[in-house]
Every structure is written in structure tokens, then in C-alpha cells.
Amino acid sequence: MKKLSLVIPMYYEEEVAEDCYKRVSKVVEGLKENYEYEIIFINDGSQDRTLEILEKIAKEDKNVKVISFSRNFGHQAAVTAGLKFVTGDAIIIMDADLQDPPELIPDMLTKWEEGFEVIYGKRKSREGESAFKLFTAKAFYATINKLSDIEIPKNTGDFRLVDRKVVDVINTLPEHNKFLRGLFSWVGFKQYAYEYERKERLAGKTKYPFKKMMKLASDGIMSFSTKPLKLVGGLGIFSVIVSILILIYSILSFALKWNNLIPGWTSIMCVTTFLGGVILISLYMIGEYIARIYDEVRHRPEYIIDKTINIK
Numbered sequence: 194m195k196k197l198s199l200v201i202p203m204y205y206e207e208e209v210a211e212d213c214y215k216r217v218s219k220v221v222e223g224l225k226e227n228y229e230y231e232i233i234f235i236n237d238g239s240q241d242r243t244l245e246i247l248e249k250i251a252k253e254d255k256n257v258k259v260i261s262f263s264r265n266f267g268h269q270a271a272v273t274a275g276l277k278f279v280t281g282d283a284i285i286i287m288d289a290d291l292q293d294p295p296e297l298i299p300d301m302l303t304k305w306e307e308g309f310e311v312i313y314g315k316r317k318s319r320e321g322e323s324a325f326k327l328f329t330a331k332a333f334y335a336t337i338n339k340l341s342d343i344e345i346p347k348n349t350g351d352f353r354l355v356d357r358k359v360v361d362v363i364n365t366l367p368e369h370n371k372f373l374r375g376l377f378s379w380v381g382f383k384q385y386a387y388e389y390e391r392k393e394r395l396a397g398k399t400k401y402p403f404k405k406m407m408k409l410a411s412d413g414i415m416s417f418s419t420k421p422l423k424l425v426g427g428l429g430i431f432s433v434i435v436s437i438l439i440l441i442y443s444i445l446s447f448a449l450k451w452n453n454l455i456p457g458w459t460s461i462m463c464v465t466t467f468l469g470g471v472i473l474i475s476l477y478m479i480g481e482y483i484a485r486i487y488d489e490v491r492h493r494p495e496y497i498i499d500k501t502i503n504i505k
């Protein structure tokens with residue numbers, strides 16, 4: 194019998210954990226005639242009752258497995274850890290807050306049985322998300338698709354069903370700071386865009402504050418493009434041209450006695466601040482890449498597991 198694995202990360206999700214388990218398990222129980230299943234919850238260092246609730250669930254239901262991190266390592270690391278432990282033939286990644294309805298799983302499975310290997314959820318609509326979130330998401334996908342060499346589908350999140358084969362490939366990728374939805378697109382295979390309506394969060398607040406969103410965006414852009422580095426060169430050339438123009442202007446003004454550039458203070462200030470800005474931007478960009486290289490060569494693990502339940 195074929196087996197399904199569900200990977201569900203949780204960070205401060207005490208308000209939804211129980212409901213999430215109930216709704217998800219109802220769906221997979223309904224498929225029991227044809228598929229075995231396991232549900233892997235990853236507690237990403239939540240300090241609330243999330244782990245306690247998961248432990249209780251796992252005690253009563255042996256299909257539930259729990260991985261608990263020693264601290265918060267982030268959503269992408271949590272999913273990455275889950276993928277390492279899956280034993281199923283088809284793997285489903287979803288959020289804990291039920292914004293991605295688990296009732297769609299049977300339908301996605303049909304697509305998998307038809308031979309598609311990555312069935313990714315594409316949001317037709319997004320309920321209950323702020324105008325700011327929608328705007329930043331849009332800006333992000335526009336930027337990344339302009340900068341990177343591969344196409345990352347718009348309006349997709351990490352909600353998807355993937356074949357074992359694809360997960361095996363993802364598991365061999367050694368890179369840190371993974372941007373999973375980019376990688377799933379990058380690896381290729383037979384992909385299918387599954388359109389659905391994204392619901393409102395069941396309860397609680399988003400666990401993606403602006404800072405985490407920026408981190409994800411920068412992981413996405415930096416790991417799929419080196420164009421920002423080249424941009425640095427462009428900025429440099431541009432600033433040099435501007436300073437030459439200013440120089441010509443000052444010489445002309447001197448030669449033709451326009452008498453309008455008295456102490457030259459303004460121009461000096463303009464040039465120095467402008468160059469200063471360009472240099473700082475450049476350093477920041479180069480620094481970002483170096484930080485990544487440093488991260489990779491240190492070989493620190495992407496996450497630390499504190500304990501596991503129902504996993505041998």
C-alpha cells in the first residue's frame with residue numbers, strides 16, 4: 194500500500210494545533226482504504242503549549258510523529274527537517290493554521306496518481322491577509338522573477354504535494370538558508386499548478402512578521418541570483434559618470450565665469466554623500482553573499498533536534 198507523509202511545522206501554534214490535527218487526520222483517515230499515512234509535526238522551538246499538545250496527540254495516535262527543535266530555526270528549516278524523516282511515497286507540506294485546506298489533499302493525490310511529481314498550491318485568492326502583506330508578496334515575486342534565472346511561480350507558498358523522488362533530491366542539497374519553493378521549482382520534474390482559495394488563519398497571529406518575511410525574501414533572491422552583485426558594478430559606474438558630469442560642470446562654470454559655484458561646498462557634499470551611499474550599498478550586498486558563504490563553509494547544522502516522538 195502506498196503511504197502519505199504530511200509535514201506540518203508549528204511555531205507558537207497552541208491555538209490551532211489540536212484543530213489542525215483533527216481536521217488533517219479526518220481527511221487522511223478517509224483515505225485509509227488506499228493509503229497508509231503519517232503526520233509529522235515539527236515544533237520549531239515554540240515556548241507555549243504547542244509541544245505539550247503534540248505530545249498528547251502522539252501518545253494516542255501512533256501515526257503522528259513529532260520532531261522538536263532546541264530553539265526557533267525558522268519555517269524553512271522546520272520543513273527541511275520534516276522532509277528528512279518522511280517515509281511516505283507522496284509528501285504533503287502544509288501550514289498548521291489551516292490556511293491551506295487539508296480537504297484538497299485527495300484531489301491533489303489524484304493529480305499525483307496521474308503522474309505529476311510536484312503539485313504546488315497556487316492561490317487564487319487570499320482571505321484575511323493585510324494589504325501590506327499582499328503588496329510585499331507581489332513586489333517580492335516580481336523582483337525575484339526579474340533577477341533569477343529560474344521562474345518561481347507567483348502566488349505559491351509551501352503548500353504542495355511532492356513525490357518521494359523529488360524529496361530525495363531536495364534532501365541531498367547541502368545548502369543552508371533554503372528557499373524551498375524556489376528549490377522545488379529549480380529541481381524540475383513534472384509540475385502541476387493546483388489552484389485553490391487560501392483561507393483565513395484559523396486562530397492566532399501570523400508567525401511571519403516583517404523581519405522574517407525580509408529574511409525569506411533575501412534567502413530567495415540571494416540563493417537564486419547573483420545579479421545583485423553585478424548591480425553593484427552598475428551602481429559604481431553610474432556614480433562615476435555622475436561625478437565626471439559634476440566635474441565638467443564645475444570646470445565650465447569656472448572657465449565661463451558663471452560665478453555661481455562659490456565655495457564648492459554643495460558639489461563636494463553631493464559627491465561624497467552619493468559615493469558614500471553607493472559604497473555602503475555595495476558593501477552590504479557583498480557582505481550578504483559573504484555571510485552566506487561563511488554559513489555554508491562552517492558546516493553548522495541547519496537545525497538542532499531536541500527530541501523526537503514515535504520516530505526510531
Ligand code: UDP
Pocket residue numbers: 201202203204205206237265266267268269271287288289290292398399400401
Ligand atoms: N512557522 C515555523 N517557524 C517560524 C515561523 C512560522 O515553523 O519561525 C510555521 C507556522 O507555525 C505555520 C507556518 O510556518 O505553520 C506558516 O506560518 P504563518 O501561517 O504564520 O505564515 P503566513 O501564512 O502568515 O505567511
Ligand code: MG
Pocket residue numbers: 288290292394399
Ligand atoms: Mg498562515
